[in-house]
Amino acid sequence: NAGVTQTPKFQVLKTGQSMTLQCAQDMNHNSMYWYRQDPGMGLRLIYYSASEGTTDKGEVPNGYNVSRLNKREFSLRLESAAPSQTSVYFCASGAGITGELFFGEGSRLTVL
Amino acid sequence: SQQGEEDPQALSIQEGENATMNCSYKTSINNLQWYRQNSGRGLVHLILIRSNEREKHSGRLRVTLDTSKKSSSLLITASRAADTASYFCATGGSGNTPLVFGKGTRLSVIA
Numbered sequence: 001n002a003g004v005t006q007t008p009k010f011q012v013l014k015t016g017q018s019m020t021l022q023c024a025q026d027m028n029h030n031s032m033y034w035y036r037q038d039p040g041m042g043l044r045l046i047y048y049s050a051s052e053g054t055t056d057k058g059e060v061p062n063g064y065n066v067s068r069l070n071k072r073e074f075s076l077r078l079e080s081a082a083p084s085q086t087s088v089y090f091c092a093s094g095a096g097i098t099g100e101l102f103f104g105e106g107s108r109l110t111v112l
Numbered sequence: 113s114q115q116g117e118e119d120p121q122a123l124s125i126q127e128g129e130n131a132t133m134n135c136s137y138k139t140s141i142n143n144l145q146w147y148r149q150n151s152g153r154g155l156v157h158l159i160l161i162r163s164n165e166r167e168k169h170s171g172r173l174r175v176t177l178d179t180s181k182k183s184s185s186l187l188i189t190a191s192r193a194a195d196t197a198s199y200f201c202a203t204g205g206s207g208n209t210p211l212v213f214g215k216g217t218r219l220s221v222i223a
Contacts, residue, residue: 004154031210033210035213040215041215042200042213042214042215042216043155043200043213044213045210045212048210050208050210058210090154090155092155097204097208097209097210098142098143098204098205098209098210098211099160099204100145100157100160101145101147101155101157101202101211102157103154103155103156104154105153105154106152106153106154
């Protein structure tokens, strides 16, 4: 059972470069999320998609864009990476918006 | 901004002892959830307690919820070295608001 799969697992970027983090879930979940985790800050919500075709901003959306490509896939794009975006990014999915979440293993991004 | 705040930030205990972590939150909730994160891994759901419940058990886990004090506690009984991890509470509000996570408690269980 794959669950939530994120790619890539590790990435190093230079300031100003762009990249897309991919996330796919095989549990037929309606809602999908992107969080970032920084030391001492816990998890902060970047964007979420309550259902296919909708996306909404979370707590820290600046500098990011998302696409809910279909029910399975939810991508996070950094158009012009900044050192402040160095973080561990987690994708999660859930059947409903306030229910149990299933997380991927994380994507570790360093921006130089 | 974080809704839940865990206390303590870090906890170190001997194997076999009980570990208690607390979570306080600010606004009304629909449910409260606890998650575990092993080092370098994603979060794993442990237990969900609804706002109309006061206590819930799952194996060695016991969760209590006091909505009047806006607080919850997670008790891990007879802890094991494998319980070493960070533990996060997350609150689910009403309607379509997504979960908000606290900053976590780092638990170290020493064999």
